[in-house]
Amino acid sequence: MRAICVTVAAVLASTGAAAPFYLSDFGYIDNTVSPPICYLPHLSQPGNSSRQMPIGPENGNAVGAQWGDIAWINPRDPITGAGYWDSLIDSLIVAGRAVTITLVEKTWDAARGIWIDANPVTGGLAAFSGIALGWSTDGDSVTLHIRDNLAVLEQPLQDNFYSGAGGAGGTTDIANQPIPKTRGVVTNVTPILVDPAKNTYQISDASVALLTVYEGGIAGFSLTSNFATYALLAAATLTSGQYATCLAQGYFRLGTTPVYDITCDLRGNFPSGATPSDTIDIVLGLLEEDCGIASGSINTASIGALQTLLASLYGTNRSGFYTGSDNPTPIDLLSLLLNAYSCSVGTDLNGKVDIFQLVSPNPVGTTVAEFTTAHILDGAQHVDLPDGVVIPNWRRSVSFQPNGTTQSGNTLKPGVTQAQRQVLAKPYAIATWSSTGGGSVRALYPTSLDAPIVLSGLIDGSAAQSMATNLGALWGVQRHLYDLSLPRAVILPSSGPAVELGAIIGVTFPIGKLAARAVCEVVGMDPDFNGDTVTLRVFL
Amino acid sequence: MSNAALGYMNFFTASGSIVSDQSHATGFGAANLAGPVGLPGWQSVAGVKTTSIDIDAGVAVSWADAAAGGAVGLFRTNFTNGANLRVRLGTTQGASDVYDSGILTGVVQVGYGQGIILIPAGTGAARWMRFTIGDSTNPDNFIRAGLAFAGPLWQPANNFAYGATNGFQNDSDVQVTRGGQEYVNEKPNYRSGAFAFQLLTASEVNGNVNDIDRTLSIKSNLLFLPDPASSNLQKEAIFGRITKSDQSAHSDFGIHTKNYAIRERL
Numbered sequence: 001m002r003a004i005c006v007t008v009a010a011v012l013a014s015t016g017a018a019a020p021f022y023l024s025d026f027g028y029i030d031n032t033v034s035p036p037i038c039y040l041p042h043l044s045q046p047g048n049s050s051r052q053m054p055i056g057p058e059n060g061n062a063v064g065a066q067w068g069d070i071a072w073i074n075p076r077d078p079i080t081g082a083g084y085w086d087s088l089i090d091s092l093i094v095a096g097r098a099v100t101i102t103l104v105e106k107t108w109d110a111a112r113g114i115w116i117d118a119n120p121v122t123g124g125l126a127a128f129s130g131i132a133l134g135w136s137t138d139g140d141s142v143t144l145h146i147r148d149n150l151a152v153l154e155q156p157l158q159d160n161f162y163s164g165a166g167g168a169g170g171t172t173d174i175a176n177q178p179i180p181k182t183r184g185v186v187t188n189v190t191p192i193l194v195d196p197a198k199n200t201y202q203i204s205d206a207s208v209a210l211l212t213v214y215e216g217g218i219a220g221f222s223l224t225s226n227f228a229t230y231a232l233l234a235a236a237t238l239t240s241g242q243y244a245t246c247l248a249q250g251y252f253r254l255g256t257t258p259v260y261d262i263t264c265d266l267r268g269n270f271p272s273g274a275t276p277s278d279t280i281d282i283v284l285g286l287l288e289e290d291c292g293i294a295s296g297s298i299n300t301a302s303i304g305a306l307q308t309l310l311a312s313l314y315g316t317n318r319s320g321f322y323t324g325s326d327n328p329t330p331i332d333l334l335s336l337l338l339n340a341y342s343c344s345v346g347t348d349l350n351g352k353v354d355i356f357q358l359v360s361p362n363p364v365g366t367t368v369a370e371f372t373t374a375h376i377l378d379g380a381q382h383v384d385l386p387d388g389v390v391i392p393n394w395r396r397s398v399s400f401q402p403n404g405t406t407q408s409g410n411t412l413k414p415g416v417t418q419a420q421r422q423v424l425a426k427p428y429a430i431a432t433w434s435s436t437g438g439g440s441v442r443a444l445y446p447t448s449l450d451a452p453i454v455l456s457g458l459i460d461g462s463a464a465q466s467m468a469t470n471l472g473a474l475w476g477v478q479r480h481l482y483d484l485s486l487p488r489a490v491i492l493p494s495s496g497p498a499v500e501l502g503a504i505i506g507v508t509f510p511i512g513k514l515a516a517r518a519v520c521e522v523v524g525m526d527p528d529f530n531g532d533t534v535t536l537r538v539f540l
Numbered sequence: 541m542s543n544a545a546l547g548y549m550n551f552f553t554a555s556g557s558i559v560s561d562q563s564h565a566t567g568f569g570a571a572n573l574a575g576p577v578g579l580p581g582w583q584s585v586a587g588v589k590t591t592s593i594d595i596d597a598g599v600a601v602s603w604a605d606a607a608a609g610g611a612v613g614l615f616r617t618n619f620t621n622g623a624n625l626r627v628r629l630g631t632t633q634g635a636s637d638v639y640d641s642g643i644l645t646g647v648v649q650v651g652y653g654q655g656i657i658l659i660p661a662g663t664g665a666a667r668w669m670r671f672t673i674g675d676s677t678n679p680d681n682f683i684r685a686g687l688a689f690a691g692p693l694w695q696p697a698n699n700f701a702y703g704a705t706n707g708f709q710n711d712s713d714v715q716v717t718r719g720g721q722e723y724v725n726e727k728p729n730y731r732s733g734a735f736a737f738q739l740l741t742a743s744e745v746n747g748n749v750n751d752i753d754r755t756l757s758i759k760s761n762l763l764f765l766p767d768p769a770s771s772n773l774q775k776e777a778i779f780g781r782i783t784k785s786d787q788s789a790h791s792d793f794g795i796h797t798k799n800y801a802i803r804e805r806l
Contacts, residue, residue: 034586375719
């Protein structure tokens with residue numbers, strides 16, 4: 001018998017001191033800790049965590065998630081009428097505090113003929129880990145609103161802004177503007193002019209390397225020195241045609257006031273000094289260093305395995321982003337970095353941040369589980385694919401070589417070649433897969449679409465071409481989605497989850513393509529704790 | 541067989557009572573035994589497997605009815621069937637000058653998790669009650685109880701009618717696959733019963749029956765002993781909430797009826 005245990009890491013409103021509380025459906029006492037912790041049997045609605053991977057890179061930039069509220073009763077004293085939670089609602093703060101849902105097995109003691117609570121709650125099966133948004137009560141019950149741990153990815157990335165105080169603080173004209181971040185390799189981006197009097201520009205809030213400075217598209221400056229600090233850079237003496245850098249702090253300075261627009265190519269490092277060499281390195285650095293997500297809250301093992309897989313498919317790929325004077329959210333940047341790989345960021349059952357890849361399941365590939373009519377409940381149904389991929393695409397495109405500043409005409413110096421002008425006039429180059437001619441996708445499906453270009457931060461065209469080809473393999477054939485409802489005991493047995501998002505499974509069930517065994521990818525999970533079932537959305 | 545007995549005046553929950561213990565883990569004091577459900581309950585400190593719970597009623601009170609006697613019981617326990625139990629009633633804390641059950645063994649039955657000691661009719665008044673539990677072989681290394689009762693019983697002059705029910709129930713959810721396989725989402729057993737008194741007197745209705753409706757109704761716990769003299773007392777007794785309490789009916793001249801249903805409190 002399995003108890004659902006909820007832990008809410010509340011704090012006292014008066015002092016901020018930790019004041020966690022604990023709930024359960026059957027009631028549970030964790031006797032493995034001292035003093036024992038009682039998970040009060042007040043829980044009436046244990047919540048859930050529905051997760052769906054975006055189906056196609058143009059249909060979302062992160063794993064979509066919905067969370068059912070956690071609700072519990074507010075038992076009243078039969079004599080005084082006071083509700084157990086009446087005073088706690090006002091004295092505790094739950095907003096922004098950690099919430100976990102754990103499934104813990106009770107132990108049957110045959111000698112006594114009773115269920116006992118012998119297992120640690122921390123050793124139970126994690127079903128949700130996230131944060132509370134707030135709570136409310138109607139007197140008879142209390143409702144806790146929850147969400148996953150990705151809230152930080154939806155906030156603007158940069159929380160440091162120019163003060164306008166001059167020097168490194170920038171002029172009043174750029175006061176309160178976000179300081180730019182550069183991570184990975186970017187090309188022809190427009191730096192932020194922080195000190196017009198000294199022609200000093202900032203290109204990142206961390207160290208940079210491999211800096212090339214252009215004026216009007218021409219790299220005509222000669223590098224004199226690199227200084228350790230902004231102050232030393234500002235104090236240096238430069239002459240016309242020279243530039244100096246402070247790579248450690250992300251600045252450079254010109255020896256003369258430019259006539260044309262200044263742009264640059266560079267590689268940005270992370271605040272720790274880590275130099276990303278691959279897209280997934282940038283993603284991990286963004287999560288850990290820029291978003292402040294502890295490495296323990298990231299499924300680094302899963303992401304590491306994915307990185308190895310992606311490297312085997314596409315090699316190691318240079319990529320990056322530059323925020324300039326904008327302040328995008330991490331989700332926006334992760335979309336730029338991951339969409340071309342058909343990957344999206346989300347959380348696993350443990351609440352850890354993970355990256356999930358939509359794949360074309362190999363019909364004869366290895367599966368982690370097999371589900372048949374012996375496991376699947378009646379009511380399985382075909383689900384419509386999102387617009388744009390309802391029928392196969394005849395053309396898929398991925399952008400590469402992003403041009404941070406599009407330039408043309410008299411914004412460029414006369415010495416810029418025609419070939420360079422062609423590159424600088426476009427925001428990016430495009431790699432494409434297409435299927436035309438007799439027997440092609442376009443011939444078979446006359447209403448087939450040329451899918452929108454998937455924007456990426458990729459530098460190299462060969463990698464972008466591989467990814468466009470992969471997108472063609474993924475979306476150039478008819479795909480299917482099914483929702484399968486299975487008993488919770490099958491999907492979340494006490495031994496651990498049978499499947500997780502992204503798992504490759506075999507399904508045999510009398511509906512559509514599943515009638516003959518089909519290999520599918522799990523792209524959605526909806527554990528309905530109230531209904532004792534888990535709905536899997538599978539893709540093939 | 542004796543007539544059924546009902547216990548509805550519980551000194552564990554009475555407003556004038558002070559419940560204490562000799563050992564409890566933090567947050568698991570014996571005062572929790574007044575709670576309506578079996579958690580958090582009372583639990584001894586790890587390693588303590590012989591200890592006592594006391595009730596100070598404030599003044600000398602009758603723990604046993606003059607005719608039906610009384611009962612003291614712990615429910616939702618983790619006791620082994622080797623546990624020994626003892627109840628003492630006294631004029632001072634821990635004293636046995638009013639009543640001493642002596643150390644009783646073999647009370648706790650496998651699968652029921654409860655231990656009840658009857659107090660004989662005619663036992664005098666006492667201010668203090670001490671319930672001592674010894675369970676030296678308890679594998680949990682502590683002893684705990686979720687609910688408790690201590691107080692007098694009421695025995696109607698005529699027993700409940702034939703057709704009374706008493707037994708285990710289970711509300712586990714069963715999912716059936718398309719292939720016919722069943723998967724059970726297990727929920728705990730509980731016991732329940734239904735019984736009807738069809739030969740109550742007017743004084744019983746105006747006294748005990750209405751007292752039960754007034755003080756407990758369907759919100760608080762009742763001790764139901766179908767047969768206090770039964771050798772299966774520990775298996776038959778249900779401590780729980782009244783789930784059905786029809787209004788008493790005046791069915792014939794001098795005859796009143798009352799239907800009850802009870803569900804074990806978990």
